[in-house]
Every structure is written in structure tokens, then in C-alpha cells.
Amino acid sequence: MSGISGSGYQHSPRYNAVGIIGGLGSVASADVFFKMTRFAAAMPPARRVEILFDQKPFKEADIAGAENAYTNARKLYVFDMVRQFEERCAAAVALPCFISHTFLDELQVEVGLPIVDMLAAIRRHLETRLPKLQRVGVLTSSYVRKKQLFQKYFPADQYELLFPSDAVQHACVMRAVYGAQGIKHGCMSGNTIDLLYEACQDLLRQGAQVILPGMTEVAMVADALIARGIPLIDTNQVYAESVIAYEGVVARQFKIGVVGGVGPAATVDFIGKVIRNTPAEKDQDHIKLVVEQNPQIPDRTQNLVADGPDPTVAIYAACKRLENDNADIIAIPCNTAHAFVERIQAHLSVPIINMLDETVGYVARQYGQPCRIGLLATAGTIASTVYHEAAQRLGMQLVTPAPEQQEQVMQIIYGEHGVKAGFVNDDLRLALIEQIGLLAQQGADVVILGCTELPLLMHQNEAFEVNGKCVPVLDPTEILARRCVSLAQAAG
Incomplete structure (x- = not known):
């Protein structure tokens, strides 16, 4: 008998739903929501998904896309939103914000839900629709340009990325989005389109074969620019379709959950043994651990041999908290507690590693x-x-x-x-x-x-x-x- 019981390591959502993180800003998020809803409605009934849209009060800086913008509040906002979608059992999360994709890797390793990668979706779209494409123009914020987000997905040996000149970047692109009469203030026609058209012309003069909006606000006015003859792709639409069709799973770091406090010193001893048995040259080589240290779990022996209180619910509650914290496996460093494992394992989606089976198997x-x-x-x-x-x-x-x-x-x-x-x-x-x-x-x-x-x-x-x-x-x-x-x- 294996020391692992249960259904495996991957957590499955209870229903097919995707969440959209709104508020970064709200107008462009609503555009992605609309396009996702429209695309989802055209899917066969068996593949339709529920779309969860949520945004909390989030005060952006006046020019969030400025070259030296401070993104700490944005990072924490996105993290909290992803965790809320986890609690609502979404299968994946859409993050319609190019600035936030500059720290996507930081987020993804700390959450259990896959955040659908917007840049990866755009690249797949180009590889499928325009396989011979080489010179790509990009309209994005000064912050994203500084972080070289597009260079990460479009390597120089395959693509030549083109950006507006510095003067055009500030006078046209940033002004069209963040200016007093810009898209973030609800202005999506007239001078706004003229400014973006001028930026596109700058890219075309450099030899761009196609232009990618690297700001969700710019993608909102894609139709107006296409009507003027600009070879521009609606990246919001590309992302919306990618999120609806997404079937991946999150690639995140393995995490051991530990039911602690049974007893407390033995818990510390077990954690020390995990650390000593991990081959590591630096801190980051060690394994993630989450410990639910609850010394108030009723005594297991007193329940089994006398008339002490039943610890089943307390042990189960500890395991559920570890499950909710995205543990991949659960270890219970208490031999007596394993008398209660069979009662709770079927009700968990995370396997408890059976210490007793492992030990007897080691002897054999x-x-x-x-x-x-x-x-x-x-x-x-x-x-x-x-x-x-x-x-x-x-x-x-x-x-x-x-x-x-x-x-x-x-x-x-x-x-x-x-x-x-x-x-x-x-x-x-x-x-x-x-x-x-x-x-x-x-x-x-x-x-x-x-x-x-x-x-x-x-x-x-x-x-x-x-x-x-x-x-x-x-x-x-x-x-x-x-x-x-x-x-x-x-x-x-």
C-alpha cells in the first residue's frame, strides 16, 4: 500500500469558471469582460464557462504607466484578488493589465490559481496567424518599455521589436491614455485617436509589419485605428479568447503542509529533518512549508484508550486550512494521530502522507x-x-x-x-x-x-x-x- 492516499496533487475547481481582475483601470477591464462574454456565448454549451468579474477600490497613481511608477500597491491588490477568486473556486484568472504582467512571475509562485499569461497569448496568436512576421511595432506604457516585458516574449533572434521615438512616446502614446482628455478619462475618439494614429505612423515608418497595443486602453480603440488603415491587432480580444479557451494548470512551487502541535517539539523536530534532508546550496533551494500549529488538538491517546474528546474534527480542520493554503501534500508528525487519518482523507483533496505505511515499508x-x-x-x-x-x-x-x-x-x-x-x-x-x-x-x-x-x-x-x-x-x-x-x- 502506498504512503499516499487521496486523489493526487492537483486541486480541481468545483465548476468551470474564470475570474477577471478589474480595477486596473476599470474601463479597459470592462472591455475585456465584454469580449470574453461575447466569445463565451459562441462556445458550445458543454464548453461554456462562468465569468466572474470583480474589482475593489484601487487608487492608481495619476500616471501609473510612467517610467518610474511605483507598483507595490498594485502587486498586493492583484495578489488579494487572485486569492479571492481561489476562494470562489475559479479555474483560472484573467489579469488584463500589461503593467501587472511585469511582475507575473512573482505572483504566480505565491498563488494556487493559474493567471493566464497575456503576452504568451499574444505571441501564440501571431505565430498562428502571421507565422512569417518579423518586425513588430508596440504601443505600450513607458513603465512596460523600461521593464522590457515584450522583449521577454519576443526574442531578438526571432523578432525585431519597434517602439515609438521618445518624443512620440510621451507626446502621443502616454498622453492619449493618461492625459486629461485620454482614454482613462473616458475619451475614446477625436484627438485621442489622432494621437495614437500618429504613434502608429511612427512605427510604420520604422518598418513595422503589424502593431500590438501593449496597453489594454489602446486595444479598446483598435477598431478606430484599423478603420484608418493601421495593421493593428486587438490584443484585448486575443486575450479574451485565450482566457475562455484556457485549459492549463498552474506551475507553482511544491508546498508541504504540516499539521503541527501534536506535539509541538516533535513538529519542530520534523521541520528540522525536512530541512536537513533537502539538498540545497541557498535559501531558495529549500522546500516551501506551511504549518498549522495547533497544540489545542485534543489528546489522541486519551480518546483512544479512555473517554477523552474526539480529535477528528480538529485534525480535519487543520488539514483543511493547509489545503486552503495550497499545500500539495500533508504530513502529520504524530503516530497516534494516524488512527484518525482514514476518517478524514476521503474528505480532503490533498493526500496525507501516511507515516506508518512509510515506516513499515522502509523496514521491508x-x-x-x-x-x-x-x-x-x-x-x-x-x-x-x-x-x-x-x-x-x-x-x-x-x-x-x-x-x-x-x-x-x-x-x-x-x-x-x-x-x-x-x-x-x-x-x-x-x-x-x-x-x-x-x-x-x-x-x-x-x-x-x-x-x-x-x-x-x-x-x-x-x-x-x-x-x-x-x-x-x-x-x-x-x-x-x-x-x-x-x-x-x-x-x-
């Missing part, structure tokens, strides 16, 4: 058959038989302490001076070694430290000689950490 791979596994764990873990079932699935025998020995194990873990009380010392270590020896005398070939507090007293693969036999101990949190790292690396 490393030590083969026959192998008798000794288990030192809480009374709750033993009473739940979750380790017994994992061993039986691989045809292995489990050895557990006698009742009086189990009381000593519980003292090591839960005692007034036990590990959960914050004590990690030689006395506890010696008491643990004694219990390992007793299991070895019962025939154990290897001993699992089946409570995540116990590995705080000794390490993976420490070995003890008992009656001439070498008995290694295994740390399930170490094995779980290695598995999580392996999955992260495999995901790229």
Missing part, C-alpha cells in the same frame, strides 16, 4: 523478510492497531511491550518528567534503551520509535547489542521527512 525494503518489528508507542497507537495493520499488509509481525513495560513507555512520553513535559535527558534515554532491550529479548529485529517524542532521545539507525544481536532503531519522522523531500523533488 531495508531489512527484508522475515523481520519482527518492535514498536514503542503510546497506548493509543497500540490500541488503535494502525501499526499492526500496516505490518500485516506487508506480511510482517509486530512485537509490542507487555502491559507493565507499556506503563514505563508512557512514563517516558507523558510522565511528569517525560518528553512531552519538555524533558530530554540521559535518564529518559537510558529508560528508553531499557525498553528497546526488552523488545529485543521478545524477538524484535528492529525497533520503531512510534511516538514522535521518542526520537528526541535518540536518532535514526542507532543500534544496540542485545544477547549478541544488533538491533537498530528507526525514527518515523525522519522517514516521513525524507519521503516528503523526495516527493517535492519529483514534482520539480
